[in-house]
Amino acid sequence: MLTIAMAKGRVMKAAVALMEQAGYLPPENLEKTRKLILNDEKNQIRYLLAKPVDVPTYVERGAADLGVVGKDVLLEANSDVHELLDLGTGRCQLSIAGPPDRDINQVRRVGTKYPNYTSAYFLRRNQQVETIYLNGSVELAPLIGLADCIVDLVETGRTLEENGLVTWLSLEDISTRLIANRGSYQLRAEEIDRFTKRMRAVL
Numbered sequence: 706m707l708t709i710a711m712a713k714g715r716v717m718k719a720a721v722a723l724m725e726q727a728g729y730l731p732p733e734n735l736e737k738t739r740k741l742i743l744n745d746e747k748n749q750i751r752y753l754l755a756k757p758v759d760v761p762t763y764v765e766r767g768a769a770d771l772g773v774v775g776k777d778v779l780l781e782a783n784s785d786v787h788e789l790l791d792l793g794t795g796r797c798q799l800s801i802a803g804p805p806d807r808d809i810n811q812v813r814r815v816g817t818k819y820p821n822y823t824s825a826y827f828l829r830r831n832q833q834v835e836t837i838y839l840n841g842s843v844e845l846a847p848l849i850g851l852a853d854c855i856v857d858l859v860e861t862g863r864t865l866e867e868n869g870l871v872t873w874l875s876l877e878d879i880s881t882r883l884i885a886n887r888g889s890y891q892l893r894a895e896e897i898d899r900f901t902k903r904m905r906a907v908l
């Protein structure tokens with residue numbers, strides 16, 4: 706049985722729809738169930754329902770053979786996993802955004818859910834900044850002077866617009882990815898290949 710860690714929430718809905726098209730029907734509605742492990746005996750798939758930030762950990766440590774998770778989470782975790790497929794769902798940008806009358810060179814403090822990624826980015830720019838970790842509603846930080854700008858996901862741009870902020874720079878194209886544990890990818894190549902091919906066929 707292949708174990709696949711699914712990132713609960715936003716990412717999961719579109720990914721599950723794709724998996725269903727590929728013939729992988731979970732035994733229960735993954736979005737509604739409170740169970741954390743579900744077995745699909747027919748397809749020999751075990752689903753783990755995990756918090757998105759934990760998916761790279763389950764996969765890197767081999768608790769799951771495969772994972773379905775956003776590229777933003779992978780960039781932040783920087784885990785040693787194999788990226789197999791871009792599922793093309795959950796598309797958005799990881800961007801730097803702030804007030805329209807300021808720019809990146811004036812930045813001293815950055816609010817973000819992605820502190821590792823953000824620190825590495827500003828280090829590459831040779832710009833010394835303080836990274837302030839926030840867990841959500843990150844756009845609030847520049848509005849009340851906690852940070853000069855944010856590094857966050859922009860999908861429709863509505864949150865920025867309704868809060869008088871603008872994208873300064875788009876840094877990364879984000880979408881949902883299928884990842885594999887490096888050992889599983891070697892040892893269970895046939896099963897993983899079968900799964901990947903069926904998924905690729907519906908993309």
Ligand code: PRP
Nearest residue numbers: 841842843857858859860861862863864
């Ligand atoms: C995400 C992201 C932005 C918003 C972008 O937040 O962090 O705040 O969506 O979407 P938009 O460009 O379509 O407005 P989410 O809704 O996941 O909630 P959070 O702020 O609690 O992380």
